[in-house]
Amino acid sequence: MVKKVRTRFAPSPTGYMHVGNLRSAIFAYLVAKHYDGDFILRIEDTDQTRQVEGAVDFIYDTCNLCGLIPDEGPLNGGNYGPYTQSERLETYKKYAEQLVSLDKAYYCFCSEERLEEIRKLADLNKVPFLYDGHCKKLTQEEINAKITNGEKYVIRQKMPNSGVSIYHDIVYGEMSFENKLLEDQILLKSDGFPTYNFANVVDDHLMEISHVIRGNEYLTSTPKYNHLYDAFGWEKPVYIHLPMVVDFDMKKLSKRHGAASFMDLYESGYLPEGVVNYLSLLGWSPETTDEIFTLEELIKIFNPTRINKSPAVYDVKKLNWVNAHYIKKMELNELIKITVPHLKEAYDLSDKTDNWVNHLVKIYQNHISYGKEIVEVTDLFFKKDILLDNECKEFMKEEKTKEVIISFSKHINQISDWTIDNIISAINSTKDGVGVKGKMLYMPIRIMVSGQMHGPELPDTIYLLGQETVINRLDGISSM
């Protein structure tokens, strides 16, 4: 019988979801579902100094929005709970002590000050700092005495100091490390909490995680985890280390570089499908040349052996392109939901009807790549005066452009019933009157009315601008 595939996403509850983290979640989800397995959500809150209120809900919200529904987790339960590490303290303590009785770990009473000293010494000699195993030599009596004395202690794992550790990673292949570089790592902190290093291994084993999917910053610490598995005699999981997500300057993605948080993207009117689709392409590529996928399609085609080793650059332009695909396919009323709030925030819409606003959104559907972008792109509808840039001014030097405007202005003035049809008629009358058509007809009007050479459908634009504004803007021709 084949073991069931179980993967996990194990974030710290910081109340902030970086796209790099989300990408790990997506890959973990895809691996699980591709093999018809389970996707588990586990909260790694072993650092008490970094607790954030409501962070668990936040993580669930993000997963739900993206369609990464956990089969098990702190809110929806499961047979391997609890799924929050701070609720599993007894378990870690038990296993840490078991390791001590197995002589694979030991109590360490070294003070911060002593550690600081050897650290300084190591620095001075320019050698890497490694704990010196000072407390390994303590006798049982000494240990008992210190404990009854109430001295604070941690539990450290005994690491081999010779030989080589080798493991296989799906992405990076054969990895080998010298054991003498491994430190006697701390398993249980003096506050009774486990370290990530320990909790992670214990939980992955207890929760029967078959595939560990995480960032490649863990590549070098994986041998330590393997020694833990060996010490307990546990079966090791399959490792899939993901290439780092970096910025254009090859630096690790940071908040500052904008748009690195999923919620920021979401609030800016990016669609979760679009973001998930784009993120799935960060460090992974399908066998075909397609780039647009639904989650279901991704589940079908996702193959972890096609994950790349080199860092994946987070490219907002490409994200925009992917997201624009989804924007174009949206139902208008859905698009309205993610654009109008931004319009309301940026502009005074009190004198506009719902029809007007909806119409505006509609003509920009093919022009924006995320919801909030509608604000910058529609400012010509809300500002009083428009300024022509050099390209526009150059165009207006062409023959007959002024004639077109003067004629068009006249026809616009004569419209008594402001409809798109009548606006089209005015354009056609201008065409006949001046004797120009195509670009030489439309472009001068577009420029004078919108201040741009690019924009949505012209009759609609004029209609939404309103007769008075259009007449005023066309009048600007007299001063040119």
Next chain:
RNA sequence: GGUCCGUUGGUGAAGCGGUUUAACACACUGCCCUUUCACGGCAGCAUUCAUGGGUUCAAAUCCCAUACGGAUCACCA
């Protein structure tokens, strides 16, 4: 500093020993469509895969150095 990982065009990224005069996409340029704009379609855009050696009949693909970039060395995760 030790250890580990990476390096293909303006950008992302396929390719993993011969079918490659290096896919595809973003961006850019040109054409077509559209009486304009956008969408869409088509075409152009690396004689070359960080550099230097080596292995081979054959290398972007394997090996070794060098350079550059990054990660990691915590009672953080």
